[in-house]
Each structure stands twice: as structure tokens, then as C-alpha cells.
Amino acid sequence: MLLPSLAKAGAGATVLPTSDEGPITIGSRRELFVDRFLIDRLDGGVSLDLERPRDEGIALPFDRPWEGAFCGYATVLKDGDRYRLYYRGLPQAGADGSAVEVTCTAESPDGLRWEKPELGLFEVDGTRANNVVLADMPPFSHNFCPMIDPRPGVPADERYKALAGTRQTGLCAFASADGYRWRRLDDGPAITAGAFDSQNVPFWSEHEGKFLCYFRIFADGYRQVARTSSDDFLHWSEPERMTFGGAPLEHLYTNQTSPYVRAPHLYIAIAARFMPGRRVISPEQAEAIGVDPSYFGDCSDAVLLSSRGGSSYDRTFMEGFLVPGIGPENWVSRTNYPALNVVQTGPHEMSFYANQNYGQPTSHLRRYSLRLDGFARVRAGYGGGELITHPITFSGRRLSLNFETSAAGAIRVEIQEPDGRPIPGFSLADAVETIGNEIDRAASWAGGEDVSALAGRPVRLRFSLKDASLYAMQFIA
Template structure:
């Protein structure tokens, strides 16, 4: 069967295009680089339980929404008058430096000098998750949409014109058992529907495992029956969040960074627990007895989800404060912060007075690559058709390394003029490198015809391809 990729960007985050990985070639997961504190949760209404972060790009403005939930050590956790969760807001012009504006919208402990946009109901502010719906034809009064709720109330829809002033829409949107997480909503251009991904539970050999389900809607009023996501042959794991949305540079692919939760697993010694103040009144009492990190999932529509890589995408790291339950939970939103860079954000030091949001960086399409060492390796794609006249690659080599490309017909026969030997050697580190074959400066004559690509890598990584 021939795949049609048109002029879409195809990052190698899954095995969709890969037919053969020859000797010496591997499909490798990459890991984002830690860039330091993006936002400290240092206000009393934010506190140690700040979490469930969403980041949206609205033109040249980055908008951040998150739960604030300060711990009052003078009161028992469930006492009447203990602080309740609120929804907070921050913004940035570059995705690096963040500002908490004094909005004056909501009162907290007698003052409205804060960055709070919602103070209730609790079921919503605890898990408020927005999206930006800027498609043509969408009412300006509903550019921003959000869902919030829990298993008791169901998920409700909220809308806003400016992302700051929100109105709840009447009626329950989605009912079900679960929702004890950051449930998310997005427009899926492949399925031409709104998709809500939400927490559910699945019975696996008698254990109630935290799972992800989905439902779809054309109008945000009528929703399809819930369906569990299908992770194929991947072993079941507790996925506490989904954090999935269409990838900004390839919106036909859903990329998610769920928080993986490991109940009953512990790494800290009693001495380390004492050093980080694990059992002090200012620290959330629910941190011991579980660990968390971040994994990578992808989907090309429907309920099937690929877990091509089972290892962690973001590890807890060297800081003992992050080896506790519910730390290392990623934000929803992987966004470009330059032509070559993506930024993602992870909550650290959860439940502790030092809680903060960290920025991490990744090269564009840099989630995974086709890779080979110094001895080299080859990869052959499945047969596909394309549109355009130029083949461009996101690639990186060492000074001694290289990438070469051969074009074959659907049966694997080399096309004259497009042999590996004719390909001009590609050396360097570029996100948009044009491929040429001597006098053959383009591939326009091959557009619309079934072809395969044979890549020859030497001490190199190939992150994505695109025809234009």
C-alpha cells in the first residue's frame, strides 16, 4: 500500500514511514535540555500544589494557565477554611521570561492584587484546561475554550474572547468515571472534530490502572461515546495526564507527553527525606510512596496510540526534591521559541515550598531520530507519493559524518540519476537542508509517483523530511 504524504512535514517520531532499519541504524529517542526556572510558584495562592499547566501561543504572546493551591500549614488538610484551588495566569513575549500580571479580577484573602482568573467552582479551578481556537469562522467571543470538572460534576465547557474573562456554558459537556487529572481539549484537523482526552480507569489483571480515553464532537455540545485509547502491545502503565495536542509543525500528528505514575515505588533514603524537608508541615503529605516521570506518545488519528519508546522522555534528574510523587509533570503545550527550537515545561518540586515550573528545550522535530554511528547504517522507507519539487531534511552530522539519499521506485529499484553515489554529500547541522544529486537539483519529475527513499547515515541523525 502506497502512503500519500503530500507536502507534509514527517518527523520520525514513530515507524509510520520506516520499512527497513538496516545494520548499524537505530530509531533513537532524544531528551530535552534543562534550561532553568521559567516560573516560580512563590505566591501564597500558588503554593506547592501548583500544577496542571497549559501554555498557548496567541500570535506573539505566550499565555500560561495553571492551578494555584497554596498549603496552609496552620490548618489540617481537610479543615474548613483551608486554601482552595484557583486558576492563575502568566504571560511571556518569548517563552523564556514570564510575567505574572496584576489582573485585579479575583479576590484572594481580601485582596484582588494577584494573577488569578478564576476562584471557583473548585471542581473547575482544580483542573482547568484551555485551548486556543483561532480557525477561520470561529466566533471572536469564543476564541478561547476550556474544560474543567471532575467525576462528580462531569466536564463543563468555558469560553472567552480574551483568555482572561471566562464564562461557563450551560449543561454538562461530558460525563464519565474518572476526570481526576488534567483533561484536555483540542481541534483535530485530521478528523475535523474537537477531541477531548480525559482520565479514565482500566482494569488490568485486577488492578485499576490510570488510563486515557477520548470523545469527539463537531459542536462541543454533542459528544461521541467514550473510547479507551489503544496502546497496542505496550505494557500497561499508569498515565496520570495525557498532555497531547497536534504537533505545531506537523498537525496531522498528535504528540503527547503524559506523566507516568509509579505507585509503590520509592528512591529516597531517610537521610534524603530529612534533607529536603519531606515531613515538615510546609510540605504536602502525599509525596512519599510513588515516583513520576514523563513519557512520549504519538497518534495519527483514531484511538490507536504509539508508544514507540517505552523509556522516559524527561527523567526526574539529580535533584532529590523531584524524586517524589507527582513531580516532573509536564505542561500541555510544546511550542516554538525560535526557528530551530521547541520549548516545553515541566513542574518540579511538587508539593514543596520551592515548587516551580522549568523550561526545557528541544531542537525542532527533535523528539526522535533515525541514527547511525561512525560505521554507518541504512534506512529504507515505505513506498509513498509526494507533492513538490524539493526534498528537505532536518539533520545533524559530526564533522566526519554525512547523510546521503537515494530515490527508488515502489519496488526498490534505484531511479537513474538519484543513486546514493550521485547524491551530494550532506554535512552539517540544519533543520531545513535541501537534497541534490549533481545535475538533478530537484525531484519535481517524481512528484505523484510512488517512490521509496534509501538513507545512508554515518555518524548522523535524521529528524524529519519534507517535500515542498
């Protein structure tokens, strides 16, 4: 079922119109400003802006003989106090699903420093001193994509799950107790309708109460995305083609859709946007960096999409999220492809990773960091402006903000009736200026921080911003 289109910001009168659909129930969910879901109006030059990730350098070189220039389709998982990385090892190009492909792993205590364990599970290139978790099982190492099943009571030997396969085999289900030793869950394919020639991403959705898988299809001449759902990881629904809210179609090589860890009702997709035939570098530049001759005729970057469930992506931002870096090595085919999942790597920081220098001797995985919740932001300059939300209902006692201001800037919050009239005690005149740069700070008024008297009641929020950015908000106890 398609989701209803979301309202856009626009001009309005002093008394604001209300929707026949009723207020948006947000309860105590953290809401990120990655789309216009909550936004009714942006006034006074306030804008909704995409953030730019910080380049944190090489996280992992693909420098083992069984890894090489064509490593790809990485997945990063957080398991307790450890981080796990999985990726395809492939030293030379070939047909999808060849016997040369292996699935490799690396581990980290913090998501910053990575090591390749010597597992001894498979002999590859004459040695068992390697980090290979799957080999000699073509075509499944082509795009092996694991997940951790977080549900209580999951059998211990199925806590790790994975999907892998090609069009010829369909997607087959795997399971593991430790993430190293994998077995097939069934003899036949679990999902059969799809192209399956790139990464196919499964996860458990707390929001929808089922397993989801997002995967590649070809439609209308473009690489696009479909999704399917399951209650048991073995039997999957008829796939639905994802829509993009009327945005222009683009080739999305991988979609990398996953629930955001701090707001699992919100799915974030850092998708690889592929530009076939858009050649940037010359043959001479290609020769100088040692790229495979078949892999410099195209270029790619990454774009940010989001979804709140169902068969619809929001494409508020068409511009590049991860843009190629300086140097010809960043402008080859199939580079800048993000790994699956965004993970927290510090008290105020989250990270994602991307394959770079594809098809080159210097192929590696690179880390990029962002402020927690900071995929995008509502931004006002020195002249100031306002954000007014649609009517909402909430639960909680405090309104926590993830924000930053300059030394001269500030944020004030007014709570209004649905028609825009200020609620006594919570007007802009009552609001205390919120100044600083914090992940979690409660808004306050002359009477304090407590807003519990308004819980469950339809209200609007009016944010007055001056030289300030707002990343996320949450009503908390």
C-alpha cells in the first residue's frame, strides 16, 4: 500500500489551517529532520539542509591476496561491545558468483580501528591463516549480506542471519551462532523475484514487526529498488516496487536501507547513485592510477533517502550526500559505494563506511563521520526565522533538542494550539533561549521544562531560530 503524500512547507495565515487527517502521533519517538514529515512552514529564510559527512580516512585496506581490487558489498554490524564487518573478497574481475569470490570479516572494539582475525575456517590461496567466513560456495559470496536478529527467544544458532544469491539461484537464507560459521537454512531460495546482482539488504523492523529485505530490480530502464517482508526469514511476501514521491528516477546501484539505531521507526538509506557512461577521467589518468580498463567509463556518488515504512522513499534531497573526493581515483566506476548500516562510534558521533578506489591496487574501505542524528538539519542564519510543525500529539515531560547555535545565536520554542494560538505559559515570550551545542538539552520556559500537562493533546511547535541548527527532537520522561 502506498503511503499518503506528505505536506510541503508553504505560506500560511496567522491562524493556521488544521488537517482533516488529525494530528501526527509521535509519542516519545525521536524525530530527525531528514524530511518534511513534521514541517508545516519554514519562514524567514530557514531551510532544510543536507549535511556533509567528514572524511575520517582509510578504515580498512583490502590488501590480502584473497581480497583485492574488487572487494565490495560491505556490511557493518554492532554486536554488544564489538563491531563486525563483512565484505566480498575478489582480487580480479569476473562473472558474478564465481568460485574465486569469498566472504571476509574484520572486527573492531570501537568502529575506528579494525583487525582481520585469522579464523582458519577455509583454505584460500594455500593458507588457512585468513579472515574468510565463506568460500567454495558460489555464487553466495558475491553479495553475502548478514544481519543480527534482535528478537528475544531467537534460537542461539540463528542469531546471525544472512541472504545471498544471484538471479539464477534466487536469494537463499543462511544462519550462524557466532557470525563465523554459516549454514543454509533451507535447500531452496527464500526470495525469487528480483535481479539480485548487487547487495540485497535484510533487517528486522521493530517498527513493522517483521523482517524486511530491500533489493535491486530493473524497471523503466533504471536500477531501482523493491522490498519484501517475512515473519520467519524463509517465506517472503510478493515484492513491492519502491516509489520516490515523484522525484526523478536515477540508477540506485545499492540501496543500503536500515533502521536508524536511535530512531528505529525511521529507515535511512545511503544509496549508491550510479551514472552509467558518465566518464570523468582520461585513459592516461586511468593508467596512472592502475584502474582496471573496464572500470573507468562511469562514476558514482551516494545520496540520502529515508522511509517510514511501506513502499515509499522520501527524496527530500536530490543532491549528493557523499560526493567523490579530489583525485582521479575517486571518479572511477563503482567507487564511493556505501556499506550497509550507520553505527554510533562515539558519544556525539556516528559513522558509515564506503568502498573506494574500486578496481585499483589501492582499493579500501573508508570511514565517514557525522554528528549523532545529523544527516540533515533545519538551519537559520543570523537574521533568524521559524519552523512551525504540523499538529502533533506527544507523551513525556521534557522536549529534548539536538541543536547547535553560535555564541550570538539561540533557539526558542513556543507550544501552540492547532490553530496557531500560543498556549499560556508556553508562548515565545515565555520561552527561555536555548544556547550552545548539545545532543540532548531540554527546552524550557519561564515556568520550567515540564510539558506533561500538554501530553496527549494536539499541539503545534513553533521554533524560533537565530544562527542556529536543529537536528532532532524528542519528548522524554
